Amino acid sequence: MLILKPKKDFEVSVEAEITPDLAEKSEEEIKNFEVWYGKYKVKLGELFEIKKEGDEKKLILDGDFSRVKWIGRGMTEGEIVVKGNVGAHCGAFMSGGKIVVEGNADDWLGAEMSGGEIVVKGNARNLVGCAYYGDLEGMKGGKILIEGNAGNYIGEKMVGGEIEIKGNAGDFIGTEMKNGTIIVHGDCGFVGGDMKGGTIKIGGKFDLLPSFKKAEDGWIGDVNVGGEGKIVKI
Amino acid sequence: MLWIKNGIVIDPKNGIEGEKMDIFVKEGKIVEESEVKKEECKVIDASNKLVVAGGVEMHSHIAGSKINTGRSMRPEEMRVVRNVAGKFRAVVGRVLLTAPGIGYEYAKMGYTTAVEAASPPIGSPHTHEELDAIPILDKAALPVFGNWHFVFKFVSEKDQEKLQAFIAWAIERTKGYGVKIVNPGGVEKWMYGSNVRTLDDEVPIYGVTPREIITEVVKANEALNLPHCVHIHCNNLGVPGNYETTIETMKLVSGMKNENRPVLHVTHVQFNAYAGSSWRDVSSGAEEIAKYVNKADNITIDMGQPIFGHATAMTGDAPFQFTLHKLIGARWSNKDTEIEGGAGIVPIVYLPKNPVHALQWAIGLELGLLIDSDKVVISTDWPNGGPFTEYPYIMAMLMSKRMREKELERVSPYVQKASSLPAIDTEKTLYEVIKMSRSLPAKILGMENKGHLGVGADADIAIYNINPNEVDPSAEYDLVNKAFRKPAYTIKDGEIVVKDGELVAETWGRTFWVDATKKVSMEAIEADLDEYFQNYYTVERINFGVDERWVKKPARLEVS
Numbered sequence: 021m022l023i024l025k026p027k028k029d030f031e032v033s034v035e036a037e038i039t040p041d042l043a044e045k046s047e048e049e050i051k052n053f054e055v056w057y058g059k060y061k062v063k064l065g066e067l068f069e070i071k072k073e074g075d076e077k078k079l080i081l082d083g084d085f086s087r088v089k090w091i092g093r094g095m096t097e098g099e100i101v102v103k104g105n106v107g108a109h110c111g112a113f114m115s116g117g118k119i120v121v122e123g124n125a126d127d128w129l130g131a132e133m134s135g136g137e138i139v140v141k142g143n144a145r146n147l148v149g150c151a152y153y154g155d156l157e158g159m160k161g162g163k164i165l166i167e168g169n170a171g172n173y174i175g176e177k178m179v180g181g182e183i184e185i186k187g188n189a190g191d192f193i194g195t196e197m198k199n200g201t202i203i204v205h206g207d208c209g210f211v212g213g214d215m216k217g218g219t220i221k222i223g224g225k226f227d228l229l230p231s232f233k234k235a236e237d238g239w240i241g242d243v244n245v246g247g248e249g250k251i252v253k254i
Numbered sequence: 255m256l257w258i259k260n261g262i263v264i265d266p267k268n269g270i271e272g273e274k275m276d277i278f279v280k281e282g283k284i285v286e287e288s289e290v291k292k293e294e295c296k297v298i299d300a301s302n303k304l305v306v307a308g309g310v311e312m313h314s315h316i317a318g319s320k321i322n323t324g325r326s327m328r329p330e331e332m333r334v335v336r337n338v339a340g341k342f343r344a345v346v347g348r349v350l351l352t353a354p355g356i357g358y359e360y361a362k363m364g365y366t367t368a369v370e371a372a373s374p375p376i377g378s379p380h381t382h383e384e385l386d387a388i389p390i391l392d393k394a395a396l397p398v399f400g401n402w403h404f405v406f407k408f409v410s411e412k413d414q415e416k417l418q419a420f421i422a423w424a425i426e427r428t429k430g431y432g433v434k435i436v437n438p439g440g441v442e443k444w445m446y447g448s449n450v451r452t453l454d455d456e457v458p459i460y461g462v463t464p465r466e467i468i469t470e471v472v473k474a475n476e477a478l479n480l481p482h483c484v485h486i487h488c489n490n491l492g493v494p495g496n497y498e499t500t501i502e503t504m505k506l507v508s509g510m511k512n513e514n515r516p517v518l519h520v521t522h523v524q525f526n527a528y529a530g531s532s533w534r535d536v537s538s539g540a541e542e543i544a545k546y547v548n549k550a551d552n553i554t555i556d557m558g559q560p561i562f563g564h565a566t567a568m569t570g571d572a573p574f575q576f577t578l579h580k581l582i583g584a585r586w587s588n589k590d591t592e593i594e595g596g597a598g599i600v601p602i603v604y605l606p607k608n609p610v611h612a613l614q615w616a617i618g619l620e621l622g623l624l625i626d627s628d629k630v631v632i633s634t635d636w637p638n639g640g641p642f643t644e645y646p647y648i649m650a651m652l653m654s655k656r657m658r659e660k661e662l663e664r665v666s667p668y669v670q671k672a673s674s675l676p677a678i679d680t681e682k683t684l685y686e687v688i689k690m691s692r693s694l695p696a697k698i699l700g701m702e703n704k705g706h707l708g709v710g711a712d713a714d715i716a717i718y719n720i721n722p723n724e725v726d727p728s729a730e731y732d733l734v735n736k737a738f739r740k741p742a743y744t745i746k747d748g749e750i751v752v753k754d755g756e757l758v759a760e761t762w763g764r765t766f767w768v769d770a771t772k773k774v775s776m777e778a779i780e781a782d783l784d785e786y787f788q789n790y791y792t793v794e795r796i797n798f799g800v801d802e803r804w805v806k807k808p809a810r811l812e813v814s
Contacts (some may be wrong), residue, residue, distance in 0.1 A: 152329075152330065152333070153329040153330070154328055154330030154331070156329050234299075
């Protein structure tokens with residue numbers, strides 16, 4: 021297990037592609053792990069206090085990580101626990117393991133992830149589980165659970181997995197979605213534009229596009245693209 | 255001064271086929287041995303290495319509005335970092351590249367000259383700004399004429415004098431190099447929501463047909479005796495059955511002759527070589543086209559070879575791009591419809607298991623194999639067919655039946671019945687592929703100092719780690735493929751720019767442009783130009799085009 025604590029309030033963003041694999045390395049290697057601090061390449065040890073306790077594949081990020089981006093990028097196994105807030109792109113491209121964020125998450129949470137689990141105890145911002153601009157597929161598998169609210173663009177171009185939001189969400193939920201499930205327990209805005217498949221379940225109020233047909237248990241669309249996606253009330 | 259010692263030289267223009275010889279360079283030119291002081295020369299030991307002229311790219315989309323729109327609509331392409339700024343400039347791009355990357359990647363393959371194949375005339379200041387951002391290479395741009403209202407007008411009036419004057423004026427104003435025609439008449443018809451389907455379909459208002467446009471423009475080009483012949487992207491591109499249109503187009507110039515070069519260059523013919531009536535029964539029309547081209551003595555083509563993987567279709571053929579967008583469902587940008595042409599951009603991925611893509615791949619190779627090596631140039635029509643960095647793959651494939659057999663195993667079996675590729679035994683020689691990538695394109699472009707190693711040529715030289723007298727390209731295709739990707743040296747204007755496949759210096763090449771204005775009387779078209787600019791253009795005539803002083807290193811070629 022590895023415990024990281026920021027040494028200071030960061031003036032600019034840190035880009036740290038750290039995964040639980042780091043916990044297996046020697047203390048020396050961990051300290052020398054390269055990250056970006058703004059436009060400068062620095063060593064992890066310069067920005068964070070590092071404490072290593074055994075070889076368990078687990079990271080504890082203790083403090084405010086809201087300006088630290090790309091945490092858990094492409095992780096395959098192990099666990100990351102963020103005690104505070106976390107920056108953008110957390111868990112992007114991850115294929116396994118678990119990330120728990122006790123505070124809030126920034127944009128691009130779990131973007132294009134294909135497996136594993138992300139739990140956010142607070143709120144998440146925009147573009148959860150989305151495809152990066154220009155890419156054809158967003159989230160492919162795994163699960164994202166947000167206990168608070170989420171922003172706009174949730175699960176864009178999603179092809180698999182599940183996103184569950186306990187609170188409210190913004191506009192453009194499941195745009196161009198092909199498969200998978202999005203659950204919003206609260207209210208949200210426009211839903212399912214150009215969706216081809218998959219299911220969106222909504223607990224509260226939402227804005228229905230005119231391009232959805234009424235079905236027995238909800239709506240089917242988006243008819244503009246010949247879609248068979250489902251919107252269901254829960 | 256350079257002394258390239260003991261290299262094994264292949265120089266098709268000068269008939270040198272694998273001879274061991276020395277080459278001397280002084281002030282950016284290849285010179286006689288007696289011209290240099292040997293003790294002052296930097297010596298390059300080229301023993302057991304292949305020494306050839308720098309590659310000449312005659313059809314690629316390296317600058318201008320299309321490539322730039324392609325970059326902005328494909329962020330996923332631009333996320334690939336190829337080079338971090340340091341000694342050289344930053345480069346991003348997967349298949350599309352930023353401007354510095356174009357220069358670097360061509361040089362890293364041993365290519366030293368590249369021509370932008372379709373520059374929208376009013377956009378020529380943009381084209382030249384971008385050409386000026388491409389290091390190392392010598393460059394040129396071909397403005398598009400096939401859908402320009404002036405051309406329609408003068409063709410409909412059958413006024414050769416005005417047409418010639420206009421072409422000379424336009425090439426001078428745009429600092430262009432030659433005449434490009436893209437889907438003549440069809441792009442104009444696109445502005446009314448359709449396309450031309452035969453050479454005899456009429457263009458709205460002007461009433462001219464593609465047949466008339468092509469014939470008259472070729473005549474004008476020949477009367478002006480421009481260094482490059484008319485460079486045509488045929489009508490009906492990307493339509494099953496279009497090989498007939500391609501051959502009909504070629505027939506339009508039968509009987510015309512130029513001593514120094516062909517009179518018509520038909521570009522990326524792979525996209526214009528489909529038989530059949532739909533995508534369900536499409537097959538290769540390459541054999542028929544090859545038969546015609548081999549027989550004709552005034553036509554050359556380039557392959558437009560697709561490479562499996564990512565590509566971006568971008569042509570001045572706006573209606574075709576719309577059809578492609580509808581066909582594959584990928585995103586689409588329509589460009590330049592408001593100006594003297596049109597363009598479209600659609601991302602595409604060529605997949606080996608897709609029957610149509612595999613057939614396109616096979617047709618490109620068929621053309622390369624079936625057509626004589628002094629009539630077909632290697633090209634991918636970058637970025638339409640895929641990355642130009644795969645030219646070594648194409649060269650190796652053309653030289654090895656065994657490599658083709660291996661590659662055929664991984665592609666859709668559809669090519670077995672729809673193309674003749676599996677049955678072709680031809681293996682081009684190293685001499686022939688060097689011709690197809692050096693001396694032939696230079697000849698078609700009318701660039702006398704390019705594509706060869708004779709005395710007086712520009713000292714653009716590539717040295718590769720293979721000995722042509724020892725290597726067997728048919729069996730050792732992997733070796734050949736690798737060697738052409740990593741030149742031991744690339745020399746541009748006498749300076750070493752690449753060593754062992756790595757960049758070592760950044761130089762700046764010239765931009766060639768052609769001035770034929772002395773051959774014509776401008777007075778003939780003054781009134782027409784003024785009228786059009788006053789009534790239809792968004793800029794004043796005086797603000798149209800590019801002044802020579804705006805170009806970084808202009809090289810004017812005067813036609814007399």
